[in-house]
Amino acid sequence: MAKPTYDASDAVRGEWLRRVQAEYTSAAVTQHFTLWLMQIAASPDLIRGGLRIAWDEMVHARMAHRTYVAAGGTEAPALVRERLGLVRSEEPLEYDVTRVAVNTFCIGETVAVPLFKCLREGCTNPVARRVLDRVLRDEVRHRDFGWSVLGWLLEGPMATQLRAVAVQALPQYFMQIQASYGASLKHLTAIPAEDRAWGLMPPAEYAAVVEKTLVRDWIRRFDAVGIDAQAAWDLSRRVKSTG
Numbered sequence: 001m002a003k004p005t006y007d008a009s010d011a012v013r014g015e016w017l018r019r020v021q022a023e024y025t026s027a028a029v030t031q032h033f034t035l036w037l038m039q040i041a042a043s044p045d046l047i048r049g050g051l052r053i054a055w056d057e058m059v060h061a062r063m064a065h066r067t068y069v070a071a072g073g074t075e076a077p078a079l080v081r082e083r084l085g086l087v088r089s090e091e092p093l094e095y096d097v098t099r100v101a102v103n104t105f106c107i108g109e110t111v112a113v114p115l116f117k118c119l120r121e122g123c124t125n126p127v128a129r130r131v132l133d134r135v136l137r138d139e140v141r142h143r144d145f146g147w148s149v150l151g152w153l154l155e156g157p158m159a160t161q162l163r164a165v166a167v168q169a170l171p172q173y174f175m176q177i178q179a180s181y182g183a184s185l186k187h188l189t190a191i192p193a194e195d196r197a198w199g200l201m202p203p204a205e206y207a208a209v210v211e212k213t214l215v216r217d218w219i220r221r222f223d224a225v226g227i228d229a230q231a232a233w234d235l236s237r238r239v240k241s242t243g
């Protein structure tokens with residue numbers, strides 16, 4: 001039997017370079033978020049969890065870059081410096097911590113688990129596959145970290161205000177996650193098999209995973225902390241269709 005070959009397309013190189021950039025951003029955001037957790041006197045266990053995640057993301061960046069080079073890429077990642085960190089509002093720090101916990105971890109890292117599962121399924125290139133194996137393993141812990149932080153915030157002395165902050169922000173975050181994962185490109189249902197072997201997936205599949213995550217994860221997990229995710233989701237769809 002012939003050995004499979006893994007010629008990489010421009011799409012493959014572009015996507016893996018984008019992933020390097022995304023992992024740098026995740027690392028910086030998580031490191032900054034952990035500083036915020038220190039400033040609001042979160043438990044050492046949560047702090048340790050945050051620092052460990054920041055390092056995981058750098059490992060992902062290194063592995064993603066290795067894949068990019070294996071695919072024939074030669075460029076340096078173009079990092080948007082302003083996005084490598086968090087921005088404070090004028091409200092109490094706990095409000096901003098709640099927003100980031102919800103958006104980056106409870107939404108972003110939660111949907112990342114099934115997304116990477118799907119990406120990994122079609123991925124046969126050994127270099128790319130190794131990255132997706134590691135990322136998938138880590139994302140489960142990153143997701144759980146987010147829900148632990150949110151649970152802690154919503155049990156504390158500011159629970160009532162912070163729950164209101166989360167409820168208010170949730171529809172917008174749902175809108176953003178749908179927009180960034182292919183909602184407007186749902187018609188693109190296919191990519192070349194060679195690209196899939198390098199760990200890529202068509203936009204329609206990203207969009208489908210986001211929708212499934214609502215039913216499988218978000219409704220149940222947000223419900224457990226007293227937040228109605230279905231209502232926020234419906235609102236996000238309504239705003240989208242009218243706006």
Ligand SMILES: [Fe+2]
Pocket residue numbers: 023026056057060135
């Ligand atoms: Fe990552």
Ligand SMILES: [Fe+2]
Pocket residue numbers: 026057109138139142
């Ligand atoms: Fe992560």
